[in-house]
Amino acid sequence: MIVVSGGDLILPGRVVTEGSLIIDDGRIVAVESRRVDLTGATAVDATDCYVAPGFIDVHVHGLHGHDTLDGAGAVARIAALLPQYGVTAFCPTTVACSPEDLRAVLHQVREARVAPAGGSARVLPAHLESNFINPEYKGAQPADCLRVAAGGDRDGMFSGGDILDVISVCRPDVGIVTLAPELPGGIDLVRSLAGAGHRVSLGHSGSDYETAMAAIDAGARHATHLFNRMSPMTHRAPGLPGALLAREEVAVELICDGHHVHPSMCRVAVAAKGADGVMAITDATSGAGLPPGARARLGGRSIHITEQAAFLEDGTLAGSTLTMDRAFRNIVTNFGGSLVDATLLCSTSPARALGLSGFGVLADGAVADIVVLDRAFRVRRTFINGEETKVS
Ligand SMILES: [Zn+2]
Numbered sequence: 001m002i003v004v005s006g007g008d009l010i011l012p013g014r015v016v017t018e019g020s021l022i023i024d025d026g027r028i029v030a031v032e033s034r035r036v037d038l039t040g041a042t043a044v045d046a047t048d049c050y051v052a053p054g055f056i057d058v059h060v061h062g063l064h065g066h067d068t069l070d071g072a073g074a075v076a077r078i079a080a081l082l083p084q085y086g087v088t089a090f091c092p093t094t095v096a097c098s099p100e101d102l103r104a105v106l107h108q109v110r111e112a113r114v115a116p117a118g119g120s121a122r123v124l125p126a127h128l129e130s131n132f133i134n135p136e137y138k139g140a141q142p143a144d145c146l147r148v149a150a151g152g153d154r155d156g157m158f159s160g161g162d163i164l165d166v167i168s169v170c171r172p173d174v175g176i177v178t179l180a181p182e183l184p185g186g187i188d189l190v191r192s193l194a195g196a197g198h199r200v201s202l203g204h205s206g207s208d209y210e211t212a213m214a215a216i217d218a219g220a221r222h223a224t225h226l227f228n229r230m231s232p233m234t235h236r237a238p239g240l241p242g243a244l245l246a247r248e249e250v251a252v253e254l255i256c257d258g259h260h261v262h263p264s265m266c267r268v269a270v271a272a273k274g275a276d277g278v279m280a281i282t283d284a285t286s287g288a289g290l291p292p293g294a295r296a297r298l299g300g301r302s303i304h305i306t307e308q309a310a311f312l313e314d315g316t317l318a319g320s321t322l323t324m325d326r327a328f329r330n331i332v333t334n335f336g337g338s339l340v341d342a343t344l345l346c347s348t349s350p351a352r353a354l355g356l357s358g359f360g361v362l363a364d365g366a367v368a369d370i371v372v373l374d375r376a377f378r379v380r381r382t383f384i385n386g387e388e389t390k391v392s
Contacts, residue, residue, distance in 0.1 A: 002386060005035050007046025007372060010053075010343045011362050021051065023368040026386040031364060044388075046372050049380055052343050053360050054088025054369035055324040056350040058176060058279055059127055059225070059253055061093050061298060062286030063323075068092045068105055068126075069299045070286075075108040079120035081289070083382040083389040085323040086371035089122035089359065091175055093283075095299035096131040096138075096145035099162040106170035113173065119389045122369075124354065125175030129224065131163045132189060133204035134180035137229045140298055140318035141204065149185030167198075174198055175354065178224040180205035181215035194219025199354070201253075204229045205240055212243035216250060222353065223252040225283055226269055227261050245272040251353040253281040256327035256345070257320050258334050259308040266335045275337070275344035279353060280327045285310040285319040329377035 002023040009019040009031065020036035022029050037043070061068055066077045075092045082090055094105055105126065112123035131147040138146065147160030167174050177193050178201045180186060194200045202215055203224025208231065223244040231239035244250050254269055255261055260283070261269075270278050282288065287296040287305035294305045303310045303318045310318045328346050331337040337345070351360025358367045368386035373379060382389045 001038060001041040002044060003036055003038050003041045004044040004046050004051060004370065004372070005037070007049045007051040009051045009362055010339050012348070013340060015339055018047075021362060021370070023383070023386045026368055028362060028364060028366045028368050031362060044372075044381065048375060050339065050373045050375075050377075051362065052328075052371050052373065053347040053362050053366070054371050054382065054384065055086045055328070055346045056354070056356070056360060057082075057087050057090045057282055057284075057324050058124075058350050058354065059093050059129075059281035059283050060090045061095065061284060061319060062288065062296070063284055064289040065286050065296055067286040067297050067299065068094055069097055069101055070297070071104070072108070075105065075112055075123060076117060076120065079112060079123050080117065082121040083119065083384065084379060084391050085325045086328070086373065086379045086382055087121050087324050088369035088371070088382065088384045089124055089356070091124045091127040093127040093129055095129055096133065096141045097299055098145065099166045102128070102163065103166050103170065106166065106173045109173040110170070118387065119384070122384065125173050127176040127178070127201075128167070128174060129178045129204070131160050132177075132179035132183060132186070134183060134206050137180065137204045137206055139204065139229045140301065140303070140312050140316050142299065142301065148183050149179075149189035167193075168196070171196065176201050176222055178203045180207060181220070182207045182211045187211075187214055187218050190215045190218040190220050194221075202240060202244065206231045207240045209238045209240070209243050212240045213247070216243065216247050221250055223250055225255050225260065225281065226252040227265060228255060245269065248277070251277050251279055251349060253279050254345070255283045255320055255322065256280040256330050256335070257282075257309065257322040258330050260317075260320060263330075263335045266331075270335075270337065270341065270345075275341040276349050276352065278345050279350045280324070280331065280345040282322040282324055282327060283320045284322055288321045288323055290321070325373065325377055325379050328373070332377070
């Protein structure tokens with residue numbers, strides 16, 4: 001048994017100062033609003049710290065020089081590195097790639113899910129920032145890997161039957177699939193992927209409002225990095241962002257680095273959807289955790305790292321260098337969010353979106369995935385399934 005005592009507990013809807021969590025057998029068995037001493041239990045002093053549910057990042061390409069598409073062992077290496085940033089579960093995320101590379105990553109995801117490594121973040125079904133995106137909104141994604149859902153070749157784009165075959169063979173390990181619904185066969189693709197149990201996410205898309213609404217009607221429930229790489233929102237043409245903000249059943253990702261999305265637009269998103277409809281993500285590339293000036297890779301392409309983000313050699317914005325502890329801090333210190341809001345964005349909303357019951361909250365009976373942050377929001381301790389992981 002472990003007692004985490006004396007910290008400010010960020011519970012659903014309120015913060016309890018100097019409270020305690022009692023953990024047994026991987027679960028939170030009691031939440032107390034006072035300091036607790038239990039003889040025989042391992043005591044963890046969280047005085048002058050915040051205690052929150054572990055962060056869940058649904059959009060991670062890499063970290064510390066490792067990219068999900070680096071080949072054997074990449075997903076496990078990233079999983080081992082994430083707990084130092086308070087992340088206790090994540091969706092390994094791929095850019096558009098060949099069917100062979102996709103199959104290899106999904107095989108790694110399978111292995112990590114069947115036999116989780118101790119001390120590593122939980123590996124959730126993958127997020128395919130997939131081949132079915134609009135070339136005009138591809139950002140840093142490789143154009144030669146893009147596909148249309150149906151109708152054969154179109155403008156040099158091939159039909160994506162080969163990718164769909166991999167998805168169907170590896171189905172339990174494919175969680176989120178990002179796609180552009182305006183491509184030929186797009187709405188049917190939304191319907192078939194959602195019907196097969198995947199979480200369809202709208203993104204890298206120039207969809208107008210009407211097409212976006214049709215995609216949501218067809219089963220899309222998620223949005224990939226709201227505002228980034230999508231049609232703009234204006235008062236007469238709400239575009240894809242307008243549909244995503246207007247429809248309650250859709251949860252949106254938001255890159256909370258203050259660079260990809262202006263802090264005021266983050267506030268707009270949270271005001272429109274409620275904090276429980278927004279998921280903070282990093283969209284971290286392998287450049288996350290590396291110093292400015294460093295070079296790294298995104299799906300095999302060279303990127304360089306600055307203070308703000310990661311960029312291709314031609315200057316194209318290519319994802320972030322954000323980590324979830326900094327996302328949490330930004331929400332509180334730059335975006336005007338409360339501790340409760342930050343916890344909703346970083347832990348509770350992603351758990352809810354992915355249907356992970358018992359995760360993303362500090363509550364009796366919840367899984368003991370916990371992060372302890374100091375007053376500057378630096379990670380002091382991370383627990384996964386009630387076991388403390390090494391935080392350097
Ligand atoms: Zn991404």
